[in-house]
Amino acid sequence: RAMELPPGHFPAARAAAAALGYLRYLRGGPGRGLRLRELRRARRQDIDDVGHKYYLELELEDVLDKDSTVSCTAEVLYHLGSKSSAPDVQVTVQGELRSTEQADQEFYNWIRSLEKELVAENIPDSHGNVPPELEPIHLLAWVASGYVIWQNSTENTKLHLAQVKHVKQVKRSDEDLQFDFVVLLHEMVSQEVLPWQVTLLWHPQHGARVSQSRAAGAGS
Amino acid sequence: HQVLRIRTKNEEEVKQLQLLESLEHLELDFWINPSARALPVDVRIPAVSVQSVKAFLESQGIEYSILIEDLQDVLDKEKQDMAESAQRQRSSSSFDFGAYHTLDDINAELDQLASEYSFVEKIQIGESYEKRPLYVLKFSTGGSNRPAIWLDAGIHSREWVTQASALWIANKIASDYGTDESITSLLDKMDLFLLPVANPDGFVYTHTSNRMWRKTRSKIPGSICVGVDPNRNWDAGFGGPGASNNPCSESYHGPSANSEVEVKSVADFIKNHGNFKAFLTLHSYSQLLMYPYGYKCTRPDDYAELESLGRAAASSIRSLYGTTFQVGTICNTI
Numbered sequence: 001r002a003m004e005l006p007p008g009h010f011p012a013a014r015a016a017a018a019a020l021g022y023l024r025y026l027r028g029g030p031g032r033g034l035r036l037r038e039l040r041r042a043r044r045q046d047i048d049d050v051g052h053k054y055y056l057e058l059e060l061e062d063v064l065d066k067d068s069t070v071s072c073t074a075e076v077l078y079h080l081g082s083k084s085s086a087p088d089v090q091v092t093v094q095g096e097l098r099s100t101e102q103a104d105q106e107f108y109n110w111i112r113s114l115e116k117e118l119v120a121e122n123i124p125d126s127h128g129n130v131p132p133e134l135e136p137i138h139l140l141a142w143v144a145s146g147y148v149i150w151q152n153s154t155e156n157t158k159l160h161l162a163q164v165k166h167v168k169q170v171k172r173s174d175e176d177l178q179f180d181f182v183v184l185l186h187e188m189v190s191q192e193v194l195p196w197q198v199t200l201l202w203h204p205q206h207g208a209r210v211s212q213s214r215a216a217g218a219g220s
Numbered sequence: 221h222q223v224l225r226i227r228t229k230n231e232e233e234v235k236q237l238q239l240l241e242s243l244e245h246l247e248l249d250f251w252i253n254p255s256a257r258a259l260p261v262d263v264r265i266p267a268v269s270v271q272s273v274k275a276f277l278e279s280q281g282i283e284y285s286i287l288i289e290d291l292q293d294v295l296d297k298e299k300q301d302m303a304e305s306a307q308r309q310r311s312s313s314s315f316d317f318g319a320y321h322t323l324d325d326i327n328a329e330l331d332q333l334a335s336e337y338s339f340v341e342k343i344q345i346g347e348s349y350e351k352r353p354l355y356v357l358k359f360s361t362g363g364s365n366r367p368a369i370w371l372d373a374g375i376h377s378r379e380w381v382t383q384a385s386a387l388w389i390a391n392k393i394a395s396d397y398g399t400d401e402s403i404t405s406l407l408d409k410m411d412l413f414l415l416p417v418a419n420p421d422g423f424v425y426t427h428t429s430n431r432m433w434r435k436t437r438s439k440i441p442g443s444i445c446v447g448v449d450p451n452r453n454w455d456a457g458f459g460g461p462g463a464s465n466n467p468c469s470e471s472y473h474g475p476s477a478n479s480e481v482e483v484k485s486v487a488d489f490i491k492n493h494g495n496f497k498a499f500l501t502l503h504s505y506s507q508l509l510m511y512p513y514g515y516k517c518t519r520p521d522d523y524a525e526l527e528s529l530g531r532a533a534a535s536s537i538r539s540l541y542g543t544t545f546q547v548g549t550i551c552n553t554i
Contacts, residue, residue, distance in 0.1 A: 008546035010554055040542065067255060122243075126431045127320050162432065184432065188506075188554070191449075191470035205422045 002055060012042030014172040014189075015054035019074035021149030021159065022089040023060075028143040029208065030136030031103030033063040034070075048115045051080040052155060063139075065098050078155050086151040104204040107136045111169065111177055118169040135166055137179070140208070142198040145183045147210040158188035165195065176201045182216055223268050223288035226261040228254065233282050237261055246273065259542045262287060264276035303400070317388045320380050323352070323424050326417060329387060330355055337394045339407065345415075346485025349352065349438045352420040354485050357390050359412040361397070367495050372415040372486070373502040375450050376434045377422025382502035386416035387548045410497070419450055419482055427521030434470050436480050448474035450499075453483045506554075509534050514550035523549075 005012045011061065014041045024034055041057040054076040061069050070093060077088040122132045123138050130138050145161040153159060167180040178201050185194045195216035202208045237254035246269045251262040265273050277284050288294055315329050317353050334342040335355065341358045348354060360366065373386035393412065396403045406412075417423055425430040435447030451502035452463035455477035459465065463473035478484040490496050511526040520526060525540070530547035537543055546553055 006548075006552075009552045068367070127424075166535055190464075191434060 002045040002053075005042040005044050005054075007039040007042050010158070011044065011155065012039055012054065012056065014153070014155060015042065015076045015078075016056055016058060016074075017158045018076050018087055018150060018153035019056055019058065019089055019091060020060075021072070021146040021153065023072070023091050023093075024142050024146030025144075025150060025208065025210070026146075027093070027097060028146060029100055029104055029202070030107040030140050031100030032097065033139040034060045035063055037061045037069055040071075047077075048084065051078050051210065053077045061193065062098060068098075070095060070097060076157055087153055089150060101204070103136075108204045114169070117156040117171055118217070120168070121164075121166045123155060123164040123167070133214050140163065140179060140200060140202060141167065141181055143184055143202070143208045144179070144181050144205065144210060144213075145185060145196070148196050148213050150185070151213070156189055160186050160188065162186040162193060170199075170204065174183065176203045178211075221264055221266055221288060221291040222241060222350065223251070223262060223264045223291060224277075224284045225287040226254075226263065226282060226284040228261065236280050236282065240273070240276065248273070249311045264291065287383070317384070317391050320384055321387075322427055323417060324421055326383065326387060326529065327353075327355060330390075330416070333357065333394055337397075339397065340390075340394050345489045346481060347480050348419070349436055349480070350421045350424075352424070354415065354420065354482065355417070356489075357412075357414045357416070359393060359397075359414070361405055361407050361507070363411075365493070365495050366409065366411045367497045368411040368413055368493065369498045369499045369500070370413050370415075370490060370496050371502070372418045374416060374423055375418040375482075375501065376419075376503060377419045377426050378432050378434050379502075379504040380426070381504045383417050383423065385502055386414060390414055392415065402455060413493075413496075415486065417484065421482075422447070433516055435472065436482055438474075438480060440467040440472075441475070445472075448472055448480050450480050450483050451503075453480045457513070460515040462514055478548070507543065508553050509545040509547045510550045510553050511548075512550065514554075517549070517551040 007013075016036060020034070020036050028034060036058060038059040039056065040059055043055040045053045045055070047053055054138060055076075056074040058072050059069050060072060067101065072091055072093045074089065074091045079085050079087070117168075118137070120134055120137060123134055123141065141164040142161060149159040149161070160182040164181060165184055168180045170178040170180055172178050178199065181198045181200060183196050183198060185196055186192075187194060196213060197216045198213040199211045200208060201211050226237065228237065234254050241248065241250060241254060247266050248269070249264040250257055251264060254261045259366065263273075267347055272552055274284070315325075315332065317511075321329070330342050334340050338360060339361045341360070343356050343358055344353045345356050346354045373382035376382075378413070393407075397407055398404055406551060419436055422433050425433045425437055426456060433447075435449050439446060440448070448462070449469075449471045452471050452473040458477040459473055462471065464471045466472060474480055478487055509530045512520045527547065534545040534547050537545055
């Protein structure tokens with residue numbers, strides 16, 4: 001009942017982008033950024049009165065460990081007629097992802113030790129460069145934007161993080177780190193560049209969660 | 221020394237190669253190391269070890285081919301090439317074709333290329349909305365209105381790698397004419413017209429004001445929004461699927477076909493020339509190699525040839541560094 005889809009055609013590619021967003025939110029961190037190496041296989045099932053479900057087989061790479069790849073399967077269910085609900089996504093990563101415990105702890109300690117709250121903008125810069133010390137912040141932006149991408153994906157969109165326009169750390173009284181991001185998301189189908197404000201909380205043991213997000217006002 | 225290309229069929233073979241890698245006395249130099257990835261393994265083998273390594277591979281049933289028969293020959297040729305290119309004019313060797321540049325620097329380099337190569341000429345085909353010249357590099361080794369190839373880049377100004385790629389390509393083709401067989405035979409029969417910055421107003425705007433600007437910078441009557449998507453402004457399926465009639469949209473098609481002077485200049489030039497045989501346009505990002513149509517989903521008459529050509533090109537690209545491009549119609553792919 002599931003129809004095979006050519007992985008090089010756009011319907012599968014759009015579902016993969018949604019799955020990647022979810023995966024980055026779930027498994028990403030200052031020491032880990034996952035990129036899609038190849039979409040190996042895709043199938044689609046139309047479920048009456050429910051929606052369209054995509055079954056994907058993905059090959060991913062960790063940008064900080066490019067020599068190895070990780071396979072994963074994903075299921076993306078777009079609900080029928082629903083413009084306002086996020087697709088249901090499930091991912092299963094085959095095997096173990098490289099541990100980032102040490103890098104996470106070092107990053108955490110570094111941020112906590114800063115006297116002034118961290119502020120940065122344009123990551124990457126116009127030439128595509130990211131200063132090495134800001135790479136963990138860049139990867140946390142992938143986590144934050146991953147959430148927004150997952151939540152706002154439909155069968156008619158393909159969202160990617162284009163640039164971190166602005167990031168500001170906000171000191172908290174609890175153990176979490178808080179970063180307020182303004183990210184620019186590029187939507188491939190309409191070609192629009194959409195600014196989003198996202199607040200991300202992160203802790204080396206507790207992981208990441210988005211505490212709030214909203215489309216920002218019209219930019220320049 | 222020989223360089224072999226080894227194609228492993230399974231994990232076991234990869235392990236055998238990794239074993240070979242560990243035998244230091246063989247002094248093998250792996251250019252691409254054995255790993256689980258689907259890339260071929262390239263290895264340089266000192267002359268004295270060549271026979272025994274080949275014997276080993278054959279006994280294990282591991283497939284290989286000879287990538288470079290005699291490495292010394294290749295190195296000697298390279299040394300010669302480098303000496304020759306060092307003798308060429310100073311300025312061109314100081315332009316970094318692997319970096320992003322401003323419009324002024326790009327235009328200066330176009331002049332440089334034209335002055336350096338007798339078969340390269342810079343021509344102006346029109347002006348942008350803000351009155352910037354639209355420069356095209358013409359590659360022609362002779363004849364009169366030979367069949368021609370068109371290549372443009374930067375029609376969407378924020379797609380910076382495309383303008384840079386166009387310059388890289390111009391330099392590569394110009395410098396390889398006379399030495400590279402395919403380039404030489406191509407330019408001996410056909411002309412090439414290359415427009416590296418199809419949307420100069422937008423390009424300047426990405427440098428001065430908004431890195432994400434895509435469209436032209438024309439004023440739209442009755443709207444506070446600026447600019448038209450030049451790649452929706454062509455007189456082919458105008459106003460059809462994939463384009464927006466909202467002036468504030470990134471894919472706004474404009475008030476009418478060819479309303480944008482940048483687009484009209486190109487259309488007029490191509491029509492007046494009358495002998496163009498192929499068209500290529502560069503966009504980023506994505507790694508997609510696409511052919512018509514975008515505004516409808518019917519197959520073009522030359523579908524079979526385009527598909528086969530696309531696959532051959534994608535295969536060539538992949539053979540260098542493993543980069544994969546998806547091939548298909550615009551309608552199916554994007």
